[in-house]
Amino acid sequence: MAIASNGPQGHLNGKVGNLVFYMLNGQPVVRLIGRKGKPSKLQLANYQEMAVTTKLLSGMGSFIKLGYGLQAKGTVHNAHNLATSYHKKQALTGEYPNIRIDYSKVKLSQGVMPETADLKIEKVAGGLEITWDPTHTYELKHNDSVMVMICCPETGKDKEYLNIARRSEGKCFIPLYEDVLNQQIEPYISFISADGESVSDSVYLGNLNGLGKTETEKREEEKYRLVKTRFDQLESNYLAQLKENYGLRADTKAFKCLEKEYKVLKNQLDHLPGKPG
Structure with missing residues (x-):
């Protein structure tokens, strides 16, 4: 009621x-409310778009709150709503069921502060070094805070740095373990005023280390590995029995079943995706 x-x-x-x-x-x-019928392809695509977007933003809550908070102020929306809406519409690529993030279109903050010049990123011993032009003007203050987001798509262990330096410093260092430093990295930088009343658009600093494996590729590799493990076990047994029988096929039900599974798995390995190298 x-x-x-x-x-x-x-x-x-x-x-x-x-x-x-x-x-x-x-x-x-x-x-x-009520029970849903079988979803259409368009609905499935929409579900995947939302899932991919949600996964992208899941480890960026604090960054998004600062990056979209000013836009949300005075509206019925919150920062996360605005970020979700933008990325679902603007930062996805591919078609269902292979929808994925276009990291070059990701925007983790949106504001009126002008873009900072000479932004660069470099891998150095023990981490990443980011540099920028420290020149300050009427709109670019020397005490603006630097926010950095390091996205790690392969592991999902994204890292937020909300106040890692001041504009006047012209650079910052982000320590990373070797395994993180050598995986796919998608880095972003934003500047926010000391009073939090002005923020810049985030800038994509470019992919490091190339693209990692997609979820589909990971599943294919895992399936191939499981089939290969089972095949190796059967092959050893199959060849051993042939050797014991001087290369002749044993006329038993057990051997025939072994041989049939051996041949089925061998054929699967010849055609399955996910083979190493």
Whole structure:
């Protein structure tokens, strides 16, 4: 049952049939409930787009809060809503079921502060060094904070650095373990004023170490590994029995079953994707 707390012309609060009425950030909202039918291809694509976007932003909560907070101020939206909307619409590539992130289009902050000149990133011993032009102007303050986001798609262990340096320093160093330093890295940098009232658009500093394996490639490699492990076990047994029988096939049910599985797995390995190298 729904309640019209503000009279018959007011917004309902509660359930009427398969509709639910409620308030969200001060706005009246209604949504449909009930059992869903079989999803269409467009719906499946939408689900994957949302899943890929959510996974991208899952380790960036604090960065997104600062990067989109000013846009969200005074609206019914929050920073995460705005970031999700942007990336779902602008930062995806590919078609279902192979939708993925285009890291060159990722924007982790959006604002009016001008872009900083001469942004560069370099792998050095023990980590990454990022440099920029430290010149300050009326719009670019010497005490602006530097925010850096290091995305690690292969492991999902992204790293946020929300106040790693000041603009006046002209550089910062990010320590990383060797295994992290040598995997796919997608780095971003933003600048935010000391009072938090102005932020720049984030800048993509470029891919490091090339592209890692996709989820599909990882699944294919794992499937190949499992089949190869089973095949190696059977092959050893199969060849041993042939050797014991002087190269002749034993006329037994057990041997015939062994040989059949051996040949099936051998054929699978010849055609399965995910083979090393």
